[in-house]
Amino acid sequence: MDEFTLIETFFKTETLPRPDVLLGIGDDAAAIGIPPDKCLLVSTDTLVSGVHFLPEWDAYDIACKAVLTNVSDMVAMAAEPCWLTLALTLPALDKKWLGRFAKGLFDSLHAWNIALIGGDTTQGPLAISMTILGVAEPQSVVKRSGAKPGDVIFVSDPLGAAALAIHVLEKQAVAANDRAVMMQALLHPNPRGDLIPFLRQYASAAIDISDGLSTDLNHICEASAVGACLFEADIPLHPLLQKYAPKEALSLALSGGDDYALCFTVPALKQESLMKALKTAGLVCYPVGFIEENLSVFIENKDKQRRPLQARGYSHF
Amino acid sequence: MDEFTLIETFFKTETLPRPDVLLGIGDDAAAIGIPPDKCLLVSTDTLVSGVHFLPEWDAYDIACKAVLTNVSDMVAMAAEPCWLTLALTLPALDKKWLGRFAKGLFDSLHAWNIALIGGDTTQGPLAISMTILGVAEPQSVVKRSGAKPGDVIFVSDPLGAAALAIHVLEKQAVAANDRAVMMQALLHPNPRGDLIPFLRQYASAAIDISDGLSTDLNHICEASAVGACLFEADIPLHPLLQKYAPKEALSLALSGGDDYALCFTVPALKQESLMKALKTAGLVCYPVGFIEENLSVFIENKDKQRRPLQARGYSHF
Numbered sequence: 001m002d003e004f005t006l007i008e009t010f011f012k013t014e015t016l017p018r019p020d021v022l023l024g025i026g027d028d029a030a031a032i033g034i035p036p037d038k039c040l041l042v043s044t045d046t047l048v049s050g051v052h053f054l055p056e057w058d059a060y061d062i063a064c065k066a067v068l069t070n071v072s073d074m075v076a077m078a079a080e081p082c083w084l085t086l087a088l089t090l091p092a093l094d095k096k097w098l099g100r101f102a103k104g105l106f107d108s109l110h111a112w113n114i115a116l117i118g119g120d121t122t123q124g125p126l127a128i129s130m131t132i133l134g135v136a137e138p139q140s141v142v143k144r145s146g147a148k149p150g151d152v153i154f155v156s157d158p159l160g161a162a163a164l165a166i167h168v169l170e171k172q173a174v175a176a177n178d179r180a181v182m183m184q185a186l187l188h189p190n191p192r193g194d195l196i197p198f199l200r201q202y203a204s205a206a207i208d209i210s211d212g213l214s215t216d217l218n219h220i221c222e223a224s225a226v227g228a229c230l231f232e233a234d235i236p237l238h239p240l241l242q243k244y245a246p247k248e249a250l251s252l253a254l255s256g257g258d259d260y261a262l263c264f265t266v267p268a269l270k271q272e273s274l275m276k277a278l279k280t281a282g283l284v285c286y287p288v289g290f291i292e293e294n295l296s297v298f299i300e301n302k303d304k305q306r307r308p309l310q311a312r313g314y315s316h317f
Numbered sequence: 318m319d320e321f322t323l324i325e326t327f328f329k330t331e332t333l334p335r336p337d338v339l340l341g342i343g344d345d346a347a348a349i350g351i352p353p354d355k356c357l358l359v360s361t362d363t364l365v366s367g368v369h370f371l372p373e374w375d376a377y378d379i380a381c382k383a384v385l386t387n388v389s390d391m392v393a394m395a396a397e398p399c400w401l402t403l404a405l406t407l408p409a410l411d412k413k414w415l416g417r418f419a420k421g422l423f424d425s426l427h428a429w430n431i432a433l434i435g436g437d438t439t440q441g442p443l444a445i446s447m448t449i450l451g452v453a454e455p456q457s458v459v460k461r462s463g464a465k466p467g468d469v470i471f472v473s474d475p476l477g478a479a480a481l482a483i484h485v486l487e488k489q490a491v492a493a494n495d496r497a498v499m500m501q502a503l504l505h506p507n508p509r510g511d512l513i514p515f516l517r518q519y520a521s522a523a524i525d526i527s528d529g530l531s532t533d534l535n536h537i538c539e540a541s542a543v544g545a546c547l548f549e550a551d552i553p554l555h556p557l558l559q560k561y562a563p564k565e566a567l568s569l570a571l572s573g574g575d576d577y578a579l580c581f582t583v584p585a586l587k588q589e590s591l592m593k594a595l596k597t598a599g600l601v602c603y604p605v606g607f608i609e610e611n612l613s614v615f616i617e618n619k620d621k622q623r624r625p626l627q628a629r630g631y632s633h634f
Contacts, residue, residue: 048441
């Protein structure tokens with residue numbers, strides 16, 4: 001057995017048995033049975049070393065982050081994540097690294113009941129590209145394009161902790177507990193699978209906040225041909241922002257990225273029943289503004305002064 | 318519009334409209350309708366610059382090769398390729414390169430009636446990872462694992478031309494016509510979609526020859542828990558092998574790789590009717606040996622001497 005085969009065997013052993021996987025890893029393609037009443041959701045995300053993660057990170061965390069950012073895309077469509085392919089490009093065969101990576105991979109996949117169904121291992125600069133597949137009833141898929149003027153904009157979680165990790169950890173001393181919180185936010189995003197039923201029932205549009213609320217809300221507005229206004233005082237700031245970066249707190253929450261929280265819109269008439277339903281479930285989401293008819297996106301401060309909210313999140317080039 | 322969005326828009330404009338694409342590029346995930354009587358086939362392939370292609374190649378050819386090697390995986394399962402996601406990692410935004418790449422991408426996709434449904438563009442060392450999705454009736458999927466002792470081994474095309482391109486083009490003078498033939502084989506593999514109906518009706522197992530016949534036949538034997546014997550005299554050598562590399566001809570045909578021809582097995586009782594059916598369709602495939610009970614893979618020369626056929630195709634590490 002050559003080393004190449006060894007890797008594939010390594011990834012093959014721990015994959016979750018799902019009855020809908022008709023043919024798993026080890027052939028030219030995997031075969032899957034899709035329930036006849038469901039449609040298939042497909043999303044691809046790439047993480048490049050030095051861009052999306054640092055090569056010195058524990059490979060366990062790199063794998064978790066890769067899986068969870070992909071899961072986040074399924075959750076944002078209100079779809080159930082089911083299967084994943086992994087394209088792993090490695091500079092060299094480092095068995096210790098691979099062991100940690102595989103552990104993180106399977107821990108994350110098992111937590112979400114996702115089967116690894118295939119992939120490709122190649123030699124080259126470290127990068128991970130995953131394609132995640134999920135299912136949903138066609139009528140319950142939540143798109144970016146359904147926001148309407150008057151809809152309330154919600155955010156699922158306090159924002160900015162992952163961006164804060166990047167912003168402060170190299171520059172200043174941080175209490176060990178706080179460092180752990182920031183690194184957890186950066187390395188182990190928490191896709192809000194628990195909100196899927198609420199999205200299906202209440203949301204007119206949704207997106208996951210990967211590039212920052214400002215950029216991702218702009219995506220909803222572009223896709224829906226609407227504008228929006230956020231209220232500065234309502235943006236849920238992660239508590240550590242005030243402690244470690246009070247001046248940049250709002251900017252990190254709006255444009256820092258890497259939150260993997262949800263931003264979604266809800267028709268105003270449904271807001272009250274959503275809030276009740278969330279409360280009953282012991283959950284909280286944050287209303288942060290409104291969808292408007294004009295195509296601009298603004299943020300309004302406590303003095304009711306508006307300024308344009310530019311899409312200033314992460315850009316690759 | 319930032320440059321990142323520009324790229325996505327660039328790839329969005331030319332994608333093929335397929336009625337089964339419920340939601341295409343531009344949301345957190347694409348949504349697809351799968352026919353209720355079909356299963357889904359999924360395969361991922363990565364091409365890394367300097368490993369699978371040279372950065373100085375025309376980006377048109379790089380895109381074609383990436384698409385066609387992915388299509389080849391669907392054909393080897395006897396599945397119909399339908400949709401594709403593209404994870405493109407680029408060192409910098411080179412619009413001329415991107416234009417050529419997009420042209421090659423869409424030319425190849427349109428030729429196969431495949432819709433680009435999503436992907437990811439990231440900054441980093443040049444690499445292309447694609448996930449191809451296809452459909453087939455579950456009972457007509459052809460796996461690697463169905464070969465039985467006594468089955469005849471077939472190869473779909475003369476082998477070795479792509480490997481010959483790599484072997485000779487830098488070392489010796491080659492006539493312009495011959496160079497064009499070799500480069501065509503290397504850059505524009507020709508997945509045998511025309512053989513899909515024959516695979517479904519006759520084949521017990523199939524694989525596409527990406528790593529070389531020796532390696533890929535070994536994959537069939539491992540998956541099927543059988544052995545095999547090839548007849549040296551029956552291996553279809555590409556005619557240019559004799560002309561430019563007579564000494565290495567057999568070795569290039571067996572282990573050179575990059576052929577993207579099919580290797581498939583057919584129960585002996587069905588051989589005659591397959592040969593007739595192929596002839597009626599104006600097609601040719603090459604019987605090259607037999608599946609055997611013992612687990613070893615041999616090649617037999619014209620003096621009936623056997624030697625082990627080692628899996629000596631491309632290995633990444």
